[in-house]
Amino acid sequence: MVRARRDAGRRLSAHPLLDELRAALPAGGAVLDSATSTERYRHDQAAWAEAGVPLAVVRPSTPEQVRDVVVSCRRHGVPVVPRGAGSGLAGGANAVDGGVVVSTERLLGIAVDPVERLAVVGPGVLNADLRATAAEHGLWYAPDPASAAISSIGGNVATNAGGLCCVKYGVTRDHVLAVQLVTGAGDLVRLGRRTAKGVAGLDLLGAVVGSEGTLGVVTEVTVRLRPARPPERTVAGFFGSLVDAGEAVAAVARAGVVPSALELMDSHCLRAVDAWKRTGLADEADTVLLARLDAPGDAGEAEAATVEACFAAAGATWAGRSSDEAEAEALFDARRLVWPAVDRLGPLLTEDVCVPVGVLPRMLERVQAVAREHRLTIATLAHVGDGNLHPLVVVPRERDGEARAAAAFEQIMDDALVLGGTITGEHGVGRLKREGLVRELDATVLDLQRRVKAAFDPDGIMNPGVMWR
Amino acid sequence: MVRARRDAGRRLSAHPLLDELRAALPAGGAVLDSATSTERYRHDQAAWAEAGVPLAVVRPSTPEQVRDVVVSCRRHGVPVVPRGAGSGLAGGANAVDGGVVVSTERLLGIAVDPVERLAVVGPGVLNADLRATAAEHGLWYAPDPASAAISSIGGNVATNAGGLCCVKYGVTRDHVLAVQLVTGAGDLVRLGRRTAKGVAGLDLLGAVVGSEGTLGVVTEVTVRLRPARPPERTVAGFFGSLVDAGEAVAAVARAGVVPSALELMDSHCLRAVDAWKRTGLADEADTVLLARLDAPGDAGEAEAATVEACFAAAGATWAGRSSDEAEAEALFDARRLVWPAVDRLGPLLTEDVCVPVGVLPRMLERVQAVAREHRLTIATLAHVGDGNLHPLVVVPRERDGEARAAAAFEQIMDDALVLGGTITGEHGVGRLKREGLVRELDATVLDLQRRVKAAFDPDGIMNPGVMWR
Numbered sequence: 001m002v003r004a005r006r007d008a009g010r011r012l013s014a015h016p017l018l019d020e021l022r023a024a025l026p027a028g029g030a031v032l033d034s035a036t037s038t039e040r041y042r043h044d045q046a047a048w049a050e051a052g053v054p055l056a057v058v059r060p061s062t063p064e065q066v067r068d069v070v071v072s073c074r075r076h077g078v079p080v081v082p083r084g085a086g087s088g089l090a091g092g093a094n095a096v097d098g099g100v101v102v103s104t105e106r107l108l109g110i111a112v113d114p115v116e117r118l119a120v121v122g123p124g125v126l127n128a129d130l131r132a133t134a135a136e137h138g139l140w141y142a143p144d145p146a147s148a149a150i151s152s153i154g155g156n157v158a159t160n161a162g163g164l165c166c167v168k169y170g171v172t173r174d175h176v177l178a179v180q181l182v183t184g185a186g187d188l189v190r191l192g193r194r195t196a197k198g199v200a201g202l203d204l205l206g207a208v209v210g211s212e213g214t215l216g217v218v219t220e221v222t223v224r225l226r227p228a229r230p231p232e233r234t235v236a237g238f239f240g241s242l243v244d245a246g247e248a249v250a251a252v253a254r255a256g257v258v259p260s261a262l263e264l265m266d267s268h269c270l271r272a273v274d275a276w277k278r279t280g281l282a283d284e285a286d287t288v289l290l291a292r293l294d295a296p297g298d299a300g301e302a303e304a305a306t307v308e309a310c311f312a313a314a315g316a317t318w319a320g321r322s323s324d325e326a327e328a329e330a331l332f333d334a335r336r337l338v339w340p341a342v343d344r345l346g347p348l349l350t351e352d353v354c355v356p357v358g359v360l361p362r363m364l365e366r367v368q369a370v371a372r373e374h375r376l377t378i379a380t381l382a383h384v385g386d387g388n389l390h391p392l393v394v395v396p397r398e399r400d401g402e403a404r405a406a407a408a409f410e411q412i413m414d415d416a417l418v419l420g421g422t423i424t425g426e427h428g429v430g431r432l433k434r435e436g437l438v439r440e441l442d443a444t445v446l447d448l449q450r451r452v453k454a455a456f457d458p459d460g461i462m463n464p465g466v467m468w469r
Numbered sequence: 470m471v472r473a474r475r476d477a478g479r480r481l482s483a484h485p486l487l488d489e490l491r492a493a494l495p496a497g498g499a500v501l502d503s504a505t506s507t508e509r510y511r512h513d514q515a516a517w518a519e520a521g522v523p524l525a526v527v528r529p530s531t532p533e534q535v536r537d538v539v540v541s542c543r544r545h546g547v548p549v550v551p552r553g554a555g556s557g558l559a560g561g562a563n564a565v566d567g568g569v570v571v572s573t574e575r576l577l578g579i580a581v582d583p584v585e586r587l588a589v590v591g592p593g594v595l596n597a598d599l600r601a602t603a604a605e606h607g608l609w610y611a612p613d614p615a616s617a618a619i620s621s622i623g624g625n626v627a628t629n630a631g632g633l634c635c636v637k638y639g640v641t642r643d644h645v646l647a648v649q650l651v652t653g654a655g656d657l658v659r660l661g662r663r664t665a666k667g668v669a670g671l672d673l674l675g676a677v678v679g680s681e682g683t684l685g686v687v688t689e690v691t692v693r694l695r696p697a698r699p700p701e702r703t704v705a706g707f708f709g710s711l712v713d714a715g716e717a718v719a720a721v722a723r724a725g726v727v728p729s730a731l732e733l734m735d736s737h738c739l740r741a742v743d744a745w746k747r748t749g750l751a752d753e754a755d756t757v758l759l760a761r762l763d764a765p766g767d768a769g770e771a772e773a774a775t776v777e778a779c780f781a782a783a784g785a786t787w788a789g790r791s792s793d794e795a796e797a798e799a800l801f802d803a804r805r806l807v808w809p810a811v812d813r814l815g816p817l818l819t820e821d822v823c824v825p826v827g828v829l830p831r832m833l834e835r836v837q838a839v840a841r842e843h844r845l846t847i848a849t850l851a852h853v854g855d856g857n858l859h860p861l862v863v864v865p866r867e868r869d870g871e872a873r874a875a876a877a878f879e880q881i882m883d884d885a886l887v888l889g890g891t892i893t894g895e896h897g898v899g900r901l902k903r904e905g906l907v908r909e910l911d912a913t914v915l916d917l918q919r920r921v922k923a924a925f926d927p928d929g930i931m932n933p934g935v936m937w938r
Contacts, residue, residue: 115722115827138725160668171666173675174643187913195823196855197640198891199629199679200898200909201936202918206642206675210668227725253584256607256696299765354664358584386665422667429669440669444656449671451924455917467670 017076021058021100024068030106032057041083041103042095047347047395048402049091049431050465054081057101063180063188063219066102070217070461071186073100079464080184082213084123084155087147089350090430092158092212092466099464102217104154112137116194117225118177123154123218127161130223139225142169145426146339154218160210162426164261167385168294169226171426173209180220181208184457194222207452212428213463215456232260232292233304234328237311238285238318242266242368245287246361248314249384252291253357255306261292262385263335266364269379272341273334281334285317289384290335292328335381342379342392346401349393349409353416354425357387366415367391373411374404388425389416414439429467437467486545490527490569493537499575501526510552510572511564516816516864517871518560518900519934523550526570532649532657532688535571539686539930540655542569548933549653551682553592553624556616558819559899561627561681561935568933571686573623581606585663586694587646592623592687596630599692608694611638614895615808623687629679631895633730636854637763638695640895642678649689650677653926663691676921681897682932684925701729701761702773703797706780707754707787711735711837714756715830717783718853721760722826724775730761731854732804735833738848738861741810742803750803754786758853759804761797804850811848811861818862818878822885823894826856835884836860843873843880857894858885883908898936906936 021031032038033056041057043049055078060066073080079099086093095101107122110130114137121130127141127148134141144163145151151161157179162171169175178192192198192205208215239245245264252259270282281288289311293303304321311319322328342348355363364380367389371378377394391412395405413423413436423429423436438446450468454460490500501507502525510526512518524547529535542549548568555562564570576591579599583606590599596610596617603610613632614620620630626648631640647661661667661674677684708714714733721728734742739751750757758780762772773790780788791797811817824832833849836858840847846863860881864874882892882905892898892905907915919937923929 113827115719116825117722160672162666166666170643173672174639183917187917189911189914189917191914193891194889195825195857195891195894197631197635197823197852197857197894199893199895200891200902200906201915202683202921203629203642203675203679204914204917204921206672206678207921209675210672214671227727250584253586258696295765296768297764297771298767302766354666356585356664358582383666388664388666420663422662422664422669424668425664425666426668433669437669442658445658445660445673446670448652448656448658448673448924452671452673452676452921455920455924 015055017072017078018056020072021056021069024072025058025060025065030059030061041101044086044088044091044093046089046091046430046432047349049094051091051094052097052099054095054101055098057103059103059106061106063182066217066219067182067186067188069100069102070182070184074186074459074461077459078461080217080461081463082158082217084152084158085126085150087151088155088159088428088430090428090432092428092430094431096465104152107219112139114139118194119223119225121153121221121223123152123157123221125153127151127153127156134225135228138228140228141175141223141225143172143175153221157209157218157221158212159426159428162383162388164263164383167262167383168258168260173206175224176205176209176221177224178222179205179208179218181216181218183216184459184462192222212430212466214453214467215462229294230296230300231325232294232328233300233322234331235291235293235304235307235311235319235321236331237289237316239287239289239316242287242364243361244315245289246364248289248311248316249357249360251310251314252307255310257303257306259291259307259385260294263290264382264384265335265338266380268377269338269342269381272345272379273337276341276344277337279334288334290331338379338381342394345377345394346397347395349395349405351389351391351393351409351412352424352427353412353421354386354388355416355419355421359419360384360387363389363416363419363421367412370408370411370415374408376404376408378408386425387421410435431466434467434469484524486541486547487525489541490525490538493541494527494529494534499528499530510570513555513557513560513562515558515560515899515901516818518563520560520563521566521568523564523570524567526572528572528575530575532651535686535688536651536655536657538569538571539651539653543655543928543930546928547930549686549930550932551627551686553621553627554595554619556620557624557628557897557899559897559901561897561899563900565934573621576688581608583608587663588692588694590622590690590692592621592626592690594622596620596622596625603694604697607697609697610644610692610694612641612644622690626678626687626690627681628895628897631852631857633732633852636731636852637727637729642675644693645674645678645690646693647691648674648677648687650685650687652685653928653931661691681899681935683922683936684931698763699765699769700794701763701797702769702791703800704760704762704773704776704780704788704790705800706758706785708756708758708785711756711833712830713784714758715833717758717780717785718826718829720779720783721776724779726772726775728760728776728854729763732759733851733853734804734807735849737846738807738811738850741814741848742806745810745813746806748803757803759800807848807850811863814846814863815866816864818864818874820858820860820862820878820881821893821896822881822890823855823857824885824888824890828888829853829856832858832885832888832890836881839877839880839884843877845873845877847877855894856890900935903936903938
């Protein structure tokens with residue numbers, strides 16, 4: 001199909017749907033259909049996830065235009081792929097051959113209501129822009145995926161994005177009050193509410209958040225905001241082994257402290273950063289833990305002292321805390337360097353398993369065993385406070401490198417399942433983990449999910465091939 | 470139907486389903502079918518909601534027994550009504566004629582996992598018992614409906630129960646990690662997860678929480694626990710008018726303080742308490758606000774001082790705060806007395822509308838106007854921090870009393886909708902607010918909800934007549 005269309009040049013542009021799309025949308029690049037112009041809409045950031053060649057990419061400016069597009073696609077039986085900023089890591093926004101990619105990049109606008117502490121946001125708005133606008137009102141949008149600067153709110157809703165502070169504040173779903181969406185049936189509907197509470201009718205909002213574009217196209221998001229926080233304190237700990245670091249995490253939990261972030265970097269992460277930036281970190285530690293605490297006033301100080309004591313008692317070779325915000329940020333710099341540092345070693349397959357926090361040390365050991373078994377470098381970053389690991393599988397530039405990396409990727413999912421975990425904590429199933437999903441969920445539950453999908457999308461035009469085969 | 474069965478005495482007991490139920494369940498009162506023994510399972514606490522006479526009440530002891538019951542009922546086309554502790558206020562657990570009430574009272578057990586900070590709980594466990602057990606582990610189950618001592622976790626899940634502290638900590642849905650349930654199709658499934666995060670597949674858990682028994686029977690609930698809190702501080706304010714109290718609430722919000730409870734009692738509440746307990750409250754205030762603050766350490770002290778200052782600045786005739794926990798509890802005693810005090814005035818219709826907090830003063834005025842128009846006493850208690858009002862409509866003991874109270878009940882819902890609110894903040898639609906639901910939601914959304922219900926319950930046997938007509 002890919003090849004056929006390319007060979008045919010612009011001939012397939014005669015698809016009658018294209019005329020309808022052009023009629024439904026304003027002039028000025030709202031319909032893209034040349035191979036050149038659609039190329040950058042074919043992929044998200046997932047290595048290897050299949051990506052087709054779309055019939056067209058559309059960039060509507062209003063919810064009604066999105067509805068008209070979906071209605072037309074449904075009439076023609078053409079698949080619809082919703083797309084945010086394309087920063088996904090599971091192929092959930094990848095084009096399908098002959099389908100229409102609906103980019104939400106022109107659905108912008110942020111309306112903050114400081115009295116109700118909410119914002120009504122276009123799905124194309126970047127997470128960081130929402131956070132910045134909220135801050136102007138003394139408010140805070142909590143979900144902070146590492147991709148905040150480049151990922152859109154619509155994409156965050158599609159994947160139910162997590163982040164660093166969700167160990168204390170919850171994930172995207174916990175901050176979405178309402179969505180407006182165009183269902184696969186072509187209906188423009190509102191789900192959720194603007195009030196702080198509300199139980200009128202079945203809650204379908206939760207099913208939309210994290211649905212990876214399989215139910216409809218989200219055209220507006222109402223999010224809950226919180227009052228701005230006091231500055232965070234940071235505590236860092238250097239450990240001689242993963243086991244010691246795991247013990248430190250357990251000690252923090254036992255002490256009843258809930259950090260606003262708790263991150264782990266293993267020795268492979270540290271070595272990659274050293275190799276790039278000569279920080280010398282790997283000489284000082286095998287494993288690093290970074291905690292943030294945001295309790296106000298003396299309670300924050302007490303929390304920081306408790307965490308530092310927990311780190312020390314678990315055998316940290318060094319533990320210390322920031323005295324100000326600049327110093328705290330500096331401690332987190334190494335964490336920010338990990339992904340680009342490891343990315344220098346070769347193409348990456350980014351894992352995203354999540355396990356009960358009590359078995360996290362065992363899961364970290366399993367990842368190391370998988371790396372040995374398949375002769376791979378796997379550097380693990382973890383949101384350790386929630387048991388969410390991101391083993392970064394470096395794909396060797398060798399003949400069987402891809403096969404070994406793929407085998408490791410699958411094995412890590414299986415190990416997480418054995419330990420009572422899930423194949424994906426925050427990145428989604430997309431096109432990369434459909435096999436894993438079948439291993440995680442009962443056939444009965446998968447059937448139930450497919451029936452609920454059909455309630456939204458009776459003809460199955462929404463993002464086919466994502467989540468379920 | 471009611472009458473037919475009574476006339477027929479035990480003859481209808483020959484229904485073949487009864488034999489199947491007796492075969493599926495253990496001896497010892499697991500199947501009740503006499504009019505006497507089923508009587509106390511016919512109603513919840515909602516005045517006037519219709520209630521039928523069930524064919525039988527069953528009290529299974531295991532999830533598998535629940536499944537067998539539902540499978541049998543489905544085969545015979547007999548309606549199933551799930552029932553928790555019967556403390557609901559919307560008729561959601563009321564029996565239907567010829568149906569089977571499935572009581573979860575024997576599905577007990579609380580297993581706390583302190584490392585993962587979660588508990589696996591039988592739906593029949595009372596909220597207060599879960600809270601007490603969690604406390605033994607230094608943990609806290611946040612959702613605190615006023616009915617905590619008498620309502621079950623299964624019922625809390627069915628209605629997505631709120632409470633006092635949800636202004637800061639969220640409602641039941643925010644604390645449920647997973648459920649096991651028997652769907653209307655007769656499948657025993659698990660939805661959700663045990664891990665802190667997880668996005669594998671469509672999230673159907675959110676649809677189950679708050680579904681009022683229309684999708685299935687919940688047989689196990691996994692809830693999130695938090696570390697125990699520091700003691701709360703309480704600030705009370707007496708105001709000369711609702712307007713001043715409303716201004717005080719807005720001032721607290723503007724100050725960026727999120728109280729762990731913020732409650733309002735209007736003059737009718739105060740007079741009812743006075744008439745019963747001679748507290749003299751109504752002489753001192755027209756409206757009382759009670760705030761709780763649970764920030765730790767000096768931050769909690771600062772929050773309490775800020776709230777007290779906000780109350781004073783808004784014109785409080787008196788404002789003061791507790792110096793210890795016993796004093797704080799004493800300040801909340803009056804609130805606890807409101808419901809029984811107003812209940813002495815006559816039968817009550819308990820409203821539950823929720824509006825944006827910014828229009829709460831206007832909503833309070835509308836309630837007073839409705840009371841005047843229909844010559845009724847309506848005493849309003851409000852979880853004012855979330856905009857959730859409980860106007861208690863006292864039904865006059867007069868010929869047209871019920872009609873006037875019912876008209877007021879409907880009018881309050883309409884007024885809430887006009888102000889951008891919802892007909893139910895935390896009690897549910899049940900059998901009392903089905904007409905209101907149609908006024909609140911688009912027909913398209915209601916259709917979508919019905920299709921999702923059908924995905925769980927293809928034959929429509931689950932709690933017919935609840936939520937949708």
